[in-house]
Amino acid sequence: MITAGIDMGTQSIKIAILKDNEPISQVLVSSGFEPTKAAEQAFEEALRKAQLSRNNVKHITATGAAAELAPYSDSTISVIGADARAGVYSFSTARTLIDIGAEEARAVRCDEKGKLLNFVINERCAAGAGTFIEAMARALELKLEDMGPLSLKAEKASQINATCVIFGESDVVTLIHRQEPKPEIARAIYDAMAERISSMVYRLGVNPDVVLVGGVAKDVGFVTSLKKKLGTNVLVPRDPEFASALGAALIAARRMES
Amino acid sequence: MTGIDEIGMKYFLEIPQKEIEEIRDTIKATSIKVTAENIERMKKTTPNRPETMTYFDGISDFFGQREHEIRVAKEEGKKVIGYMCMFAPIELILAADAIPVQVNSGWFDATKLGDRIVPVEVCPIIRSTIGAKMVGLSPYLELSDTIINTLTCDGMTKLGEILSDHKPIWTMCPPRVKDSPQSMVLWREELKTVKQKIEDLTGNKITEKEFRSAIELRQRATKAFRRLQDIRKGSPVIMGRDAMLVNQTSAWDDIKRWTQKTEELCDELEKRIQQKMWAYPPDTPRVMITGTPMVWPDNWKLPNLIEESNPQGVLVADELCSSDRLLYDPVGVDEWTMDDMFNAVAERYLLTSTCPCFTSKDGNEDRINWLLNRLKEFRVDGVIYHVVRGCMLYAMEYTRIKRILDHRNVPVYYLDTEYTREDVGQMKTRVEAFIEMLKAKVEI
């Protein structure tokens, strides 16, 4: 059976197509000014990659902050529910899931079937979301994908403003002018963000295994900091940015069965 | 010589009349639109909405039937006494043949006006009421001859002072600790003062006979009110939003007529129970809201989300002083003498309140008992703890309530919001996730 999940995120749209619960096609596009159209085009592309047509797909579930803007959907699921489902799919021992999107971070506790037990969302602190890292990378004049590996070379972390890390951006500029080594600044940035995320997760209670998804999960610098701050191992699935879309597609499959 | 009197108004600004009228007409139009929209959404969610609800829809329009009635009564010489918190002694007002009406402001757009006078950190209900007064938006506030201001929380305390630029304010000071012997002494004295003021304002002396009929009138209203809440204990035959609207209208409407209409509504609902005509499927997750009151019309944000989200939840109970708490407790009179009736009224308003502005050596146990009792009787699946930003009292009690509800294995979600439409999207994610969680629990 073929199902699909559409994750209408704030910054990007992710499509995942599943055949018998195995992902066969994934597409990511930027949302832009017309997300519905962008999603439509992305969906067509995903179908093309899988060599399928629209009516092969039995059930489409939409998720994400703008789920109601999805071009097609037979049902919807909150991004929380999608994350939980995707977590146990990737790692059967997953019980705590952290999803860091562009503008908000979520933490979810689930059981072995992927059913929601508790969750916490933080969209107020921008230092806990993806755009923060992008802004910091710009301040350091680094490419986003280089900042992570660079931070691993640091021996220690610099000092950044402890309360509001947005003001940290001006701190970073000051540090650069003072000739602080960039790896140490990058380390400090990741540590600050990991601090925010882990305090959110502690509110929920850390129940191993912990899984990290979302685009930020690809950043090895952040994952290292998070492991340190949480004091536990953090698992990252393949293609973590497609986790929500994958989860939505899995739920679509279950809904078809019932 | 401080020269304070030379300054003129204590807080309010002078705004050009044209601007006042412009803003007022805009917000009034929005209010009428939102009111109609809310009702439309309620009608859409359950196609077989009870017919008696049409009456309550009429009362829910601030600029409609009820305003007209009060205006006419005022022209005929009756006095209108407004109040904000539910500590005002309604029975005394009714006994003196005056009209009691609640003047809380539920308009989002009026908060921006209030921001001109007080900082944004202040409770939005307060800012909205100030804004409403600035442009003469609220018909009930404008028609009031005086306002009874109970000094419960910090916001309310200062709000009276601010509004006194334009309206006579009678303050009533409830003691923050209810159960010490001196607290009832203070509260009774406060009530005696207000009673005298009511008699002076209306020119009617409150006699024993009239006091008794006012108490009995409100007892009948409580009977109908409880009947409606008891119906909500079973499978959902009425939308939570409809019941909340009925509850809220009791603060504005003519009590006798409201009682009669609520009894009619309950009759209609009981027939539906027999025919098993449910408003929602019986296995819908049952949600209870507790926290800061939600004033009509703009604050229907959260109830709308709960009952229209996918998956759907149904509001079965709440611990809000704008809804399930308004008329729940009756006045219990032992001997129908003036003295006992007065004591009964005084005790009912002070001792039964679950507002977090009170404390005691064991904390606010009244509220905890209220919640725990309802968890059992209404078979609540999950609790949403609603707080508006700036409400210190409700926010601080969250830790204790969460601990107790966790101990009882009841999911509780802290939802803080503001008087704004912007955060509906974010709230939607949270509410949907929460109800998904409840549904999963229900299915297990």
Next chain:
Amino acid sequence: MMGIIAEMLQAIIAVGIVIAGILATIVGVKDRTKKISCLRVFVQTISLSIIFLGLIIGPFGLTKYPPIGNAPRDMLIGTSILGAPFPDGLSVPTMACYYPSGRTMTCVLWQIQSYIFPFWDAGKGWGVNYVSSGLERLAITFGLLMVMSIVLGRFFCGWICPFGFYMDLITRVRKIMKVRHRNLSERLNEGLRQLRYLIIAAILLLSFIFGAEAIVGIHLVSGTEYKGFIYQYFSAPFCQICPMRPLCVPIEGALGWMNLNYVFSQTTGQFYEIGYYVTSLNVLVLILVTIGAFVLRRFWCRFCPLGGLIAVFNRFVPFKWASVVRLYKEEEKCTKCGICKRVCTPQVTEVYEEKGGDVTTSGCILCFRCVEMCPYEDCLKINVAGKTVFKSKNWLNLSK
């Protein structure tokens, strides 16, 4: 033959009236806040009639005891307890005064004070020849007191005591006159409640002193020897100041069986004694307590020594665990509205202050008014031997 049938008919009619009355109040009174109160008034009337039964049915010639002197003879019940002779009838821990004729039971305080003469052997007491020793009679008295306290507790006070009925009537008069009542401060009320144990101790001590000759062979105070001054006139110390005694005079007098001239002529000439078994102190205390019962409610009950005696055998450890009638409160349903505290006639505050569970106290007279007036379903309950017999209901339904 006809006599037996006549007696059976009398019994059936009497029981029938009682049951009809009870049903009438339960069914007929629609207002839930008045139902139990009306039933209680009815039961109080029946209790009064039963306690002074001889006076009531004496005039109809239905009693098989012929009249002696100016009043019908007692129709005592319980003159033989488990085979042991108990000549003054069943002890009850209420003010079922010993002194009037035509009674069916006896106040336990009188028995405690009087059964000292003679103590160790059978013999002559105050005018009566006792066939059993004082010790034996006292043992039976205390035994009965203990059983009744455990089983019914202060139910006697609320539903059976004639003096309680008297105070309730005064309250009714006050209500008709629309006069407000006062409340004692809680500290003073608590003090009065402790006072009753002091009164009991004083009674026991005085009884011992007055009866010392019978118990230990020597009299401690002059006048307490057999047929001495105190022996003749002060023998039952509490009864000389009890407010119930003078009330019996109008009860007997009103029913025509006691000539009031006879009562007031039969004084011994002592300055304090104003009539046949009535002292001026009795009358003074009665007047004071009446005024007290007008201004407060159930004034006497707060420091009544009989209530204290019941409390000892009902509320103190170990009797506490055996007591049968209890008041329970559901913690979560209580909104602390304060109605129970306000309507309580002896001003018991524990029903309000205690959070939940067993809230039976010794100040409570089990009149059930708080349960009747509590507006929250199932919040307050009366349990008899563990089973709920009455609980609070939403009285808004079925009220007008």
